[in-house]
Amino acid sequence: MPHNPLEVRAEMVANVLAISVSAGETVEPGQQLVLLESMKMEIPVLCEISARVREVAVEVGDVISQGDLIVRLEK
Amino acid sequence: MLAGAVGAVGYAAMRVHEVDTAKALASGDLMVLGTPRVLALAEAACVAALAEWLDEGETSVGVAAEIKHVAACGLGSDVRAVANCTRVEERRAWFECEVYQSNDRLLASVSVERVIVDAVRFMARLAAVDALKD
Numbered sequence: 001m002p003h004n005p006l007e008v009r010a011e012m013v014a015n016v017l018a019i020s021v022s023a024g025e026t027v028e029p030g031q032q033l034v035l036l037e038s039m040k041m042e043i044p045v046l047c048e049i050s051a052r053v054r055e056v057a058v059e060v061g062d063v064i065s066q067g068d069l070i071v072r073l074e075k
Numbered sequence: 076m077l078a079g080a081v082g083a084v085g086y087a088a089m090r091v092h093e094v095d096t097a098k099a100l101a102s103g104d105l106m107v108l109g110t111p112r113v114l115a116l117a118e119a120a121c122v123a124a125l126a127e128w129l130d131e132g133e134t135s136v137g138v139a140a141e142i143k144h145v146a147a148c149g150l151g152s153d154v155r156a157v158a159n160c161t162r163v164e165e166r167r168a169w170f171e172c173e174v175y176q177s178n179d180r181l182l183a184s185v186s187v188e189r190v191i192v193d194a195v196r197f198m199a200r201l202a203a204v205d206a207l208k209d
Contacts (some may be wrong), residue, residue: 040147063181
């Protein structure tokens, strides 16, 4: 799947521990979008671009697989 | 008959005791559920999934596994595994398993391959190999 910075997707199977943003919020590069748990570690998912959150596609406690949509952004 | 096992689902469950910990299994230093025990639970779920598809005298043995141990859990935790048989070829069966803590927190995802054998012949062959070794 080609990398699309507006679609933040899971790189591996993980538990969703925390959600740090909500729809409509403006985000900046380096800002944490969600916190995942995988490979026995807490893994922050960081924003790559300046954008607005269009949709948060996960909830705390969700189990996500590689390629699953986490956050959809819009310019 | 084994071909019908595709889509079969099996379950296994356990509570984490001291003997199940990485420390007790010598697979680590901590008193948390050890990865080898997680694999064993996933394989138990695979065995359960296959149970009704085997002929009299047949059993299955594990031959390959890939485990992603996503999250740790401690003593006293209730853990369950579910295995889905995804493919069968002649005497080989493949499974995708997930292991969860009781609160639906994913602990591991495991891919398993098992081979169906005749139990008596398998053990006899093993005994013969051991006898030759001695």
